[in-house]
Amino acid sequence: MIAQILFLVFLLGASILFGRNVAKIRRNIKLGRSEDRSDRPMDRLKTMLFVAFGQSKMTKRPVAAIMHFFLYAGFVIINIEVLEIVIDGLFGTHRVFAAPLGGVYNFLIGTFEILALLVIVGCVVFLIRRNVLKLRRFSGKEMSSWPKSDANYILIIEILLMSAFLKMNAADYLLQQQNYPHYIQAGAFPVSQFIAPLMPQNAEFLVLIERGAWWFHILGILAFLNYLPYSKHFHIIMAFPNTWYSNLNPKGAFNNMDSVTNEVKAMLDPTFTPLPVAEGSKFGAKDVQDLSWKNLMDAYTCTECGRCTSVCPANITGKLLSPRKIMMDTRDRLTEVGNNIDQHGKDHQDGKSLLDNYITREEIWACTTCNACTEACPVNIDPLNIIVELRRYAVMEEAQAAASVNSMFGNIENNGAPWKYAPSDRFNWAQND
Amino acid sequence: MAEMMAKGEEPEILFWVGCAGSYDERAQKITRDICKILQHVGMKFAVLGTEESCTGDPAKRAGNEFLFQMQAMANIELLNAYQVKKIVTGCPHCFNTLRNEYPNLGGNYEVIHHSQLIQELINEGKLRAEGGESFKGKKITFHDPCYLGRANQVYEAPRKALEILDAELVELKRCKSNGLCCGAGGAQMFKEPEPGTKDVNIERTEEILAVQPAVVAAACPFCMTMLRDGIKNFNKEQEVEVLDIAEITVKANGL
Numbered sequence: 001m002i003a004q005i006l007f008l009v010f011l012l013g014a015s016i017l018f019g020r021n022v023a024k025i026r027r028n029i030k031l032g033r034s035e036d037r038s039d040r041p042m043d044r045l046k047t048m049l050f051v052a053f054g055q056s057k058m059t060k061r062p063v064a065a066i067m068h069f070f071l072y073a074g075f076v077i078i079n080i081e082v083l084e085i086v087i088d089g090l091f092g093t094h095r096v097f098a099a100p101l102g103g104v105y106n107f108l109i110g111t112f113e114i115l116a117l118l119v120i121v122g123c124v125v126f127l128i129r130r131n132v133l134k135l136r137r138f139s140g141k142e143m144s145s146w147p148k149s150d151a152n153y154i155l156i157i158e159i160l161l162m163s164a165f166l167k168m169n170a171a172d173y174l175l176q177q178q179n180y181p182h183y184i185q186a187g188a189f190p191v192s193q194f195i196a197p198l199m200p201q202n203a204e205f206l207v208l209i210e211r212g213a214w215w216f217h218i219l220g221i222l223a224f225l226n227y228l229p230y231s232k233h234f235h236i237i238m239a240f241p242n243t244w245y246s247n248l249n250p251k252g253a254f255n256n257m258d259s260v261t262n263e264v265k266a267m268l269d270p271t272f273t274p275l276p277v278a279e280g281s282k283f284g285a286k287d288v289q290d291l292s293w294k295n296l297m298d299a300y301t302c303t304e305c306g307r308c309t310s311v312c313p314a315n316i317t318g319k320l321l322s323p324r325k326i327m328m329d330t331r332d333r334l335t336e337v338g339n340n341i342d343q344h345g346k347d348h349q350d351g352k353s354l355l356d357n358y359i360t361r362e363e364i365w366a367c368t369t370c371n372a373c374t375e376a377c378p379v380n381i382d383p384l385n386i387i388v389e390l391r392r393y394a395v396m397e398e399a400q401a402a403a404s405v406n407s408m409f410g411n412i413e414n415n416g417a418p419w420k421y422a423p424s425d426r427f428n429w430a431q432n433d
Numbered sequence: 434m435a436e437m438m439a440k441g442e443e444p445e446i447l448f449w450v451g452c453a454g455s456y457d458e459r460a461q462k463i464t465r466d467i468c469k470i471l472q473h474v475g476m477k478f479a480v481l482g483t484e485e486s487c488t489g490d491p492a493k494r495a496g497n498e499f500l501f502q503m504q505a506m507a508n509i510e511l512l513n514a515y516q517v518k519k520i521v522t523g524c525p526h527c528f529n530t531l532r533n534e535y536p537n538l539g540g541n542y543e544v545i546h547h548s549q550l551i552q553e554l555i556n557e558g559k560l561r562a563e564g565g566e567s568f569k570g571k572k573i574t575f576h577d578p579c580y581l582g583r584a585n586q587v588y589e590a591p592r593k594a595l596e597i598l599d600a601e602l603v604e605l606k607r608c609k610s611n612g613l614c615c616g617a618g619g620a621q622m623f624k625e626p627e628p629g630t631k632d633v634n635i636e637r638t639e640e641i642l643a644v645q646p647a648v649v650a651a652a653c654p655f656c657m658t659m660l661r662d663g664i665k666n667f668n669k670e671q672e673v674e675v676l677d678i679a680e681i682t683v684k685a686n687g688l
Contacts, residue, residue, distance in 0.1 A: 252584025318630030
């Protein structure tokens with residue numbers, strides 16, 4: 001009975017804490033400008049099913065795709081087992097699904113065990129790739145000590161959780177063989193039966209191991225749940241809404257700013273009445289609040305895998321720009337702004353901004369807008385849009401661009417071409433041969 | 434266009450030449466070759482001549498939305514006045530801007546890139562590869578322009594123009610949706626690159642030279658400049674020719 005009450009306390013505590021952190025992230029995302037992404041629900045569903053649920057964009061890198069699929073399938077399917085653990089924990093039952101499911105239950109437990117083993121294999125391979133093989137994709141300026149540790153913590157926690165699950169089953173398997181009371185005959189143990197011989201045979205000791213592993217497993221999961229909002233691992237949740245709200249237009253289509261359309265139309269036609277606009281009071285973005293909520297959702301979805309950076313032509317050729325850093329900076333700055341609101345109220349200004357304090361001009365001007373980063377992202381994050389918004393601020397609010405870029409603007413304005421040629425010579429190509 | 438309008442004629446298609454195609458010496462040749470193809474198949478086309486103006490693409494990528502929309506609205510006014518319905522462009526950047534960014538400012542046209550036009554003409558049997566230079570057995574590779582490929586998912590059209598040549602086609606390591614930029618996009622064409630270890634076009638040229646082609650096919654005037662500079666940098670102009678899809682088509686047909 002005490003165990004049940006304790007379990008309830010832990011479950012409620014963890015859920016409330018997680019709920020509060022998620023609410024905070026939701027509020028932070030809503031600090032962004034409004035942007036309509038409610039159209040074409042069927043296309044959105046399809047994108048989410050293919051990209052997030054079906055992992056379609058992972059296939060470009062087969063080794064990572066297979067290992068990741070083990071972890072993904074393990075996460076999704078083993079959650080059925082967590083449901084049983086929660087019910088058992090609350091009502092003091094043991095393997096409550098065994099009786100109603102019968103033979104199916106044995107199949108399920110057997111599947112979970114194989115998946116748990118595959119998850120461990122995947123995590124070990126990933127740890128080796130990061131720490132022994134030191135793949136280039138996992139390094140870079142933005143991959144400082146915290147992001148590197150974060151990745152390792154996640155993998156180690158997952159190994160520990162799966163080990164506890166298998167250890168629990170191994171002890172249970174032995175107790176079932178000894179017909180120990182309360183341990184009903186249920187489940188198939190294709191993996192843990194091989195761990196069983198390594199266990200002590202004393203029944204009381206086995207119960208201790210089984211209970212210990214059970215508690216470690218579920219408390220570990222609850223703790224891990226609350227680690228998510230602080231970690232890149234939050235992508236396991238965000239991948240779904242983020243792909244739902246994907247940009248469905250061709251990648252080359254940059255949005256036309258309504259606020260600018262109003263000004264340009266008013267300039268061309270004095271009788272024009274401006275349309276209401278969603279954008280803020282300034283052109284482009286200086287800080288996270290000037291970005292759209294989707295840019296900010298992207299930032300919370302990023303799992304820092306570095307596929308974007310590894311295909312970025314600027315980054316490949318040694319420039320400072322790294323699309324992954326753009327996303328990580330946006331998230332770090334947004335977290336900072338959120339903390340400021342919590343501590344000092346809504347209107348607090350800390351004198352810092354995303355542009356300059358986090359992302360430098362050198363980075364945003366190195367982009368070729370080639371869309372390699374958006375193509376590479378397995379969860380449809382768009383770092384390019386953030387870069388363009390920052391450029392818009394630099395150009396339209398501050399008139400800060402390289403002299404050569406300014407002269408290109410001047411040429412277009414005066415000659416209708418980015419180079420300094422006379423418009424009257426525009427048709428000369430027909431004569432030259 | 435103005436002449437046709439005055440005569441009360443309507444062209445089948447408007448050829449949007451673009452700034453590079455109008456002023457850049459190398460691109461001018463490609464412009465003339467696109468015209469040769471149009472004339473060869475007997476398609477009635479028009480150009481805007483001195484009335485054409487920059488689409489605003491480089492301004493938009495560089496963050497100058499004002500300048501972009503000023504250009505766009507002036508161009509749309511002109512195109513709508515001429516009641517233009519279908520446009521072919523000689524540049525993927527013009528193609529992308531006209532196709533994707535003009536509609537919600539009031540410019541609705543069917544826009545295709547010249548590689549798509551060539552593909553259509555081949556499919557309709559109006560264009561073959563005969564009567565001109567033979568590319569048979571020559572090693573040809575294609576460099577995907579970002580604004581044709583990833584930006585608009587046009588991967589097959591330019592390849593179609595090469596397939597009919599009976600040449601040996603080789604793909605670059607990074608091709609189609611994985612294609613590597615030439616380094617000119619996003620207004621980089623008009624500025625010095627940021628400090629780094631090498632220029633993007635050099636990285637791309639190394640990859641091109643690795644497959645040892647006789648011809649690199651391009652489909653964008655900016656890629657053309659970047660790739661030619663890259664090839665020149667390695668002193669390989671004698672071995673490797675950079676040719677636009679339109680130039681290859683004209684050569685193959687002896688136009």
